[in-house]
Amino acid sequence: MSPDRSAVEAALRGYQDPYLKADLLSAGFVRQLDIQGARVQVAIRLPYAATSLTAGIAQMLQFAIEAVPGVDSAQVVVDCDVQAAPVQGNLEGLAGVRNIIAVASGKGGVGKSTTAANLALALAREGARVGVLDADIYGPSMGLMLGLPEGTRPQVRDGKWFVPPRAHGIQVMSMALLADDNTPMVWRGPMVSGALLQLLTQTDWDQLDYLVVDMPPGTGDIQLTLAQKVPVSGALIVTTPQDIALLDARKAIEMFRKVSIPVVGVVENMAVHVCSNCGHAEHLFGEGGGERLAGQYGVDLIASMPLSMMIRQQADGGKPTVIAEPECQISMIYQDMARHVGARIAERAAQAAAPQISISDD
Template sequence: MVQGVSTVKHVVAIASGKGGVGKSTVSVNLAVAAAQLGFKAGLLDADIYGPSQARLLGVADGVMPEVVEEKIFLPIEAQGVASMSMAFLTREKTAMVWRGPMASGALQQMIESTRWGDLDVLFVDMPPGTGDIQLTLSQRTQLSGVVVVTTPQDIALIDARRAVEMFNKVSVPVLGMIQNMATHVCSNCGHEDPIFGSEGGENLANEYDSRLLANIPLSRRIRETSDAGEPIVLAEPDNAGALAYRDAASVIMASLDKAARPAAPTISMTD
């Protein structure tokens, strides 16, 4: 049986220009939501230095993937999705003190040595930035598209633009933007307050002739369910955040069905 992503219909990167915007939480909820919609979904944690998907999926520290034929990983099934993460190969307290080429090599091995099977979609939780990992993924897989995660404030949008520009340079289509921490609803009085701003994600989508896939609220329940290893789309399917994630996953999957899988890009560096 073949390993690698050759049996995966679509590979979708979930990216951001900076850390702290909730990209990993968005990634796991989109993957689980896609599974809830009836698709065979997978989740690759490409954040080599700060893998978090084991915790978000409720996989206990120390649980490792089964190895077959001495070198092939079988993904860990958790919350309805097939998953692989550096967190499954180390312990929570292990620090990856590696230079860039070593991290890129580790990602390449996870991509090529995992037996993903016949998936409809593999979501890839990217690390922040526009460096080695992003280029390795673009070179080693035929990305069907990227979803850019941002928060509404200007400082986050600056870095989100860099992410969009980077994927434009390597000819990866931007499927849309997700604005996280879009608004806060007071648990006492119900007052809604866009504490980080309100229209940054929508303006960014318009700037690049894209679309805003979802506004995800700043929610204590999303944080609590994430920490507990049960994504909000499973823990509280009628929660406003869960509904937004599910709607976004539905739009993403519909757009992938309409688009042909692009050829892998040739990457060259220019000024």
């Protein structure tokens, strides 16, 4: 006796994706469902980078389907396929890049670049093709943070394209790779904006799923140029819990809302300090600020990161935490952050293309 298709579908609906907050069948992620006698074959494609989860999801669904009366065996295959999300205005997508994620803050010193570096590395660990653009023209730091040797320069192809160097498997482009480390960029706004566009459009990005743009603090020329001329899929706002940082973070969110760039979430850095000697936890910069900010604007608080010497030391050493200690608790938070960001981008991509489901019953 062949199993009842509705019972198999009910087993599939029993798993709720924790990041898209929907069951896989209703959300259209089931690409194939074949029932051949007592054998069931299922193919599922997640729309965001999450290869660390695919084997576990496949096993859970296999067990659930094999528990359905009439099913002798189930084969479940789960993979990921990142699609391009809509962008603001009528801007065309950037060649070689599916999605651009702006990591921004209203205030400096809140750990934005550290967040951008670890987010990019975490997305890559989830199976995505990732690049990082250091958009802080005055104070570029991504080369140092990702461990590129001093004096590293991008190769030039055909006299007009920069070939981005790679660090820890991701593509990197920064003004620091084109100038001496000790040379200040004493430029006015139009020159800075022009430099950003050149870095972005004259870099030969190699088929990226995500390009993470590390923004300078504030809401000035760089941010305006990005909003007007760069196709951005979403912005991630970084803050600390203290009121001054939250005030500036609100300005950053308001800016992105005015230019129709969706905010995919808030990351709260330096949320709590745990004494390495006695284990006492203390909220040095206040408590709950990131959660209040996210609630005010109806977005997710994607992560709340501790004030940790390890995070700082590893970033300064050119091996951010996700690479230096990939299995530690802090790295797991960054991986969770990456999946959340990818899922928010995927939700927007789903608006542009309806899923197709292939179902057969023999």
